[in-house]
Amino acid sequence: MYIAHIVSNVINDAMSAHTIAVAQLKGGEGKTTTTGALGAALAGEGYRVLMIDADPQTNLTHGLGFVDPEGATLYEALHGRVTFEQIRLAGNGYDLIPASLSLSGAEVELSSRMGRERLLDGLLRPLKGSYDFILIDCPPSIGLLTLNALATSDYVLVPMQTERHSLKGLQEIHRVIELVQAHDINAGLALLGIVLVKYDRRKILHRDIYETIREEYPGKMFDITIRTNIALAEAQIVGQDIFAYQPESNGAQDYTQLMREVLDRIENR
Ligand SMILES: Nc1ncnc2c1ncn2[C@@H]1O[C@H](COP(=O)(O)OP(=O)(O)OP(=O)(O)O)[C@@H](O)[C@H]1O
Numbered sequence: 361m362y363i364a365h366i367v368s369n370v371i372n373d374a375m376s377a378h379t380i381a382v383a384q385l386k387g388g389e390g391k392t393t394t395t396g397a398l399g400a401a402l403a404g405e406g407y408r409v410l411m412i413d414a415d416p417q418t419n420l421t422h423g424l425g426f427v428d429p430e431g432a433t434l435y436e437a438l439h440g441r442v443t444f445e446q447i448r449l450a451g452n453g454y455d456l457i458p459a460s461l462s463l464s465g466a467e468v469e470l471s472s473r474m475g476r477e478r479l480l481d482g483l484l485r486p487l488k489g490s491y492d493f494i495l496i497d498c499p500p501s502i503g504l505l506t507l508n509a510l511a512t513s514d515y516v517l518v519p520m521q522t523e524r525h526s527l528k529g530l531q532e533i534h535r536v537i538e539l540v541q542a543h544d545i546n547a548g549l550a551l552l553g554i555v556l557v558k559y560d561r562r563k564i565l566h567r568d569i570y571e572t573i574r575e576e577y578p579g580k581m582f583d584i585t586i587r588t589n590i591a592l593a594e595a596q597i598v599g600q601d602i603f604a605y606q607p608e609s610n611g612a613q614d615y616t617q618l619m620r621e622v623l624d625r626i627e628n629r
């Protein structure tokens with residue numbers, strides 16, 4: 361019985377989706393763009409992908425074309441009124457759990473709940489066997505929503521703009537990961553990597569920032585940097601992922617390369 365239990369756990373783990381929180385405590389650093397593009401890239405490779413919009417700004421939901429999703433969203437699910445099976449939406453090869461503005465109230469409303477940082481984990485568990493990758497787009501703060509994302513994730517992927525002030529946000533998210541590990545919220549959480557966005561290799565400042573982070577976080581910097589590419593912004597405005605909008609764009613190429621590095625890192629872990 362005991363052996364059977366262990367075996368079934370091993371099988372479940374082997375079949376369990378790699379769950380990646382895309383997080384940064386600063387706003388406008390490329391979290392949503394990275395979640396949507398990486399998720400679409402993985403789906404394009406044939407992986408089963410679920411993306412979760414955990415940000416009340418709803419940028420991922422709208423940016424991927426899920427305009428005014430009718431009915432329940434992550435908000436109602438966190439309150440226990442619906443399951444993820446009931447609210448997930450099918451996109452261009454991937455699924456999405458949509459967000460709504462009401463999610464901004466969840467932080468306060470759920471703050472006194474028992475196990476409040478594991479609500480998302482509880483909702484996701486039944487689905488983890490049905491996907492290869494689950495990507496969670498976090499809001500730009502360390503509230504209950506980000507904590508829920510970190511509690512259920514194997515990895516954190518940190519995008520950051522190539523600017524000096526972004527380094528501070530990187531230190532903060534690194535500290536939060538250590539706290540989540542130390543307080544047994546999720547001892548297995550690992551920093552998957554850091555990716556610089558809106559990178560211009562002709563700029564000395566940008567090359568300096570790349571080198572600084574590479575030295576401070578050995579092995580964590582992705583080789584690929586994401587170039588500034590207007591198609592990435594346009595795609596979100598028209599509500600398409602970058603591969604549907606402009607598959608030949610620099611943005612699509614850079615995120616394809618990021619996907620390859622992500623797959624390498626996860627396979628070699
Ligand atoms: N490589 C890029 N080239 C051009 N524009 C980009 C690029 N990456 C992101 N953007 C644009 O920059 C803005 C901020 O990006 P994004 O929304 O992904 O950041 P965020 O970290 O999710 O922000 P927030 O913290 O508000 O959720 C968006 O308008 C997006 O379209």
Ligand SMILES: [Mg+2]
Nearest residue numbers: 391392415419
């Ligand atoms: Mg965002």
